[in-house]
Amino acid sequence: MKIKLIVLLLFIGNSISIFGQTASTEFSYNEFLGYVKKYHPLVKQANLKINEAQANLLQARGAFDPKIEVDFKEKQFKNTAYYSLLNSSFKIPTWYGIELKAGFDNAEGIYVNPENTLPNKGLTSFGISVPLGQGLFIDERMAAIRKAKIASNLNSAERNLQVVEVIYNASVSYMNWKRSFDEIKLYEDYLKNALIRYKGVQILIKEGDKPAIDSVEAAITVKTRSLNLENAKLKYTKAKLELSNYLWLENNIPLEVNDLLQPEELLAKTIKETLKINELETISLENHSKIKALDAKIAMLKVDRKLKANLLLPKLDLSYTYLSEPSYIDNYRFEDYKIGLNFSIPLFLRKERGSLKLANLKIEDTEFVLQFEKKNLENKIKSQQEEITSLEIQQDFNDALLNDYKILLNAEERLFEMGESSLFVINSRENSLVSSQINDIVLENSYFIALLSLYKTFANPL
Numbered sequence: 149m150k151i152k153l154i155v156l157l158l159f160i161g162n163s164i165s166i167f168g169q170t171a172s173t174e175f176s177y178n179e180f181l182g183y184v185k186k187y188h189p190l191v192k193q194a195n196l197k198i199n200e201a202q203a204n205l206l207q208a209r210g211a212f213d214p215k216i217e218v219d220f221k222e223k224q225f226k227n228t229a230y231y232s233l234l235n236s237s238f239k240i241p242t243w244y245g246i247e248l249k250a251g252f253d254n255a256e257g258i259y260v261n262p263e264n265t266l267p268n269k270g271l272t273s274f275g276i277s278v279p280l281g282q283g284l285f286i287d288e289r290m291a292a293i294r295k296a297k298i299a300s301n302l303n304s305a306e307r308n309l310q311v312v313e314v315i316y317n318a319s320v321s322y323m324n325w326k327r328s329f330d331e332i333k334l335y336e337d338y339l340k341n342a343l344i345r346y347k348g349v350q351i352l353i354k355e356g357d358k359p360a361i362d363s364v365e366a367a368i369t370v371k372t373r374s375l376n377l378e379n380a381k382l383k384y385t386k387a388k389l390e391l392s393n394y395l396w397l398e399n400n401i402p403l404e405v406n407d408l409l410q411p412e413e414l415l416a417k418t419i420k421e422t423l424k425i426n427e428l429e430t431i432s433l434e435n436h437s438k439i440k441a442l443d444a445k446i447a448m449l450k451v452d453r454k455l456k457a458n459l460l461l462p463k464l465d466l467s468y469t470y471l472s473e474p475s476y477i478d479n480y481r482f483e484d485y486k487i488g489l490n491f492s493i494p495l496f497l498r499k500e501r502g503s504l505k506l507a508n509l510k511i512e513d514t515e516f517v518l519q520f521e522k523k524n525l526e527n528k529i530k531s532q533q534e535e536i537t538s539l540e541i542q543q544d545f546n547d548a549l550l551n552d553y554k555i556l557l558n559a560e561e562r563l564f565e566m567g568e569s570s571l572f573v574i575n576s577r578e579n580s581l582v583s584s585q586i587n588d589i590v591l592e593n594s595y596f597i598a599l600l601s602l603y604k605t606f607a608n609p610l
Contacts, residue, residue, distance in 0.1 A: 174409075175405075176412045177418050177422065180318070180322055180391075181319070183394075183395055183396065184314065184315060184318045184395075185311075185315070188318070190314045191311055191314055193310070194307045194310035197303040198303060200303060201303040204296045204299055205297060207296070208292040208293045209296075211241065211288075211292060212293075214241075215238075216236075216237070216238050217239070218234075218236045219235040219236070229258060230259045231260050232255070232256045232257050233254075234252070234255070234270070235251070236253070238250045243290065245283035245287050245290075246278050246279075247276070247277045248276055249277070250272075250273065251273045252270055252273075252474075253266055253270060254271070269474050270474060271472070272472050272473070272474050273472075273486070274469065274472075275467060275468055275469030275470065277467035278466050279463075280464040280465070280466055281464035281465075282461050282464075283465075286458050287458070291452070295451050298444050299444070301440060301443075302445060305437040305444065306437075306441055309437045309441070311609050312607045317394070319423075319600045320600060321387070321393070324387045324390065324391075325384075326412070326593075327589055327590070327592075328384040329410065331383065332377065332384050334589070339373040342369045343370055345571070345574075346369070349362050349363055350363055350366075358571075365571050366571060388405045416592075419599050419600070423603040423610070424608065425603065433526065439518070439525075442517060449511045452510075453504065453511060456503045459503065459504075460501070463492045463493065465489070466487075467488040468485060468486075468487050470482070470485055471484040471486060472484060532598060532605060533602065536598045539594055539598055542591055543588070543595065546587055546588050549584050550584050553584050556580075557578055557581055
């Protein structure tokens with residue numbers, strides 16, 4: 149259920165007095181981002197990537213867990229004990245494919261296979277198996293752990309990119325909210341002026357100082373300003389609802405922006421300080437989250453390539469097992485043993501060579517993407533920096549225009565008071581001023597968005 153954001157006034161920095169003092173209704177940009185970073189579901193979702201990487205690493209390490217195996221078979225038929233076979237083992241997988249094994253076997257019965265005949269008390273064994281070809285330097289288990297460790301860097305980079313995306317979109321909604329708020333205030337002020345002027349003209353018309361047509365001119369201005377104000381209110385409502393998409397409390401409770409709240413007035417400095425815009429130029433692209441993610445992908449592909457190359461080697465496994473009766477376990481008889489040798493290799497290795505070639509192509513493909521992304525980021529940053537500089541210059545020009553329009557309007561109003569101007573000219577001057585002020589709001593919004601875009605491109609999480 150939606151909760152009106154007036155509740156936020158209980159939490160944000162401007163406290164409410166219980167003695168009825170008027171509280172500040174400013175909802176600052178920093179306070180807004182605080183809620184986004186802490187409570188937004190998409191930020192929480194991004195944080196799951198870290199847990200996911202840890203779980204994958206734990207899963208990969210599970211391939212090296214010690215294992216106990218027990219195999220027991222017994223057959224009784226017509227009061228005859230055909231056989232009773234027990235095979236148990238304790239295996240410890242280690243790095244480089246080496247496996248340690250301890251076991252205990254026992255066999256009893258009339259029809260026991262001669263090769264399974266054991267001492268009455270059973271037989272203990274201690275052995276080791278070593279791959280001398282495939283699996284010596286890398287195998288599926290080792291590759292899985294190496295990739296899982298690299299994947300933690302990949303997931304961390306992807307998490308950062310997702311968080312930055314949420315912060316960027318949330319910040320854009322805040323800037324649009326401020327833009328629509330400023331436009332409403334502007335149109336409200338000029339509608340008041342138009343109403344005052346309309347009433348004044350009506351009085352002058354009654355006294356015979358002005359022609360009746362001036363009332364039509366004044367009424368048109370009032371209606372135009374009312375129409376502009378209503379349109380601005382619609383934009384404000386939409387912007388407010390969009391902003392509400394990024395406001396949440398604990399337990400995934402959504403919030404809705406209350407009309408009592410107002411955006412921060414002076415945002416340029418706050419944005420630069422909060423998003424650390426001035427520090428971004430010193431950040432190396434090598435530490436960029438996109439670059440780190442691609443580097444991690446290439447590293448994982450190289451692990452795959454190493455595994456594929458290992459499959460070109462012949463499969464040659466050697467095992468040695470020391471055998472002893474339980475009662476003579478301390479009495480070493482190295483002549484009691486069991487050895488094994490397993491060898492195999494495909495004659496043409498077409499499957500293995502094809503897999504290795506595909507692995508190389510995947511690495512090459514990703515490296516091309518990496519090279520492009522580095523250049524793309526470099527050019528994008530330069531373009532955005534130029535845009536920011538240009539918008540700062542445009543704002544200075546527009547400020548000068550605003551001042552000139554104000555001078556012209558004030559002068560025209562004095563002429564009107566002296567009967568040397570007309571309402572039409574005053575409205576024309578005022579419309580030019582309004583257009584310039586609207587343009588100022590638009591330029592300010594574009595400037596804020598440009599700063600946010602630069603932050604998004606650098607992808608430096610807060």
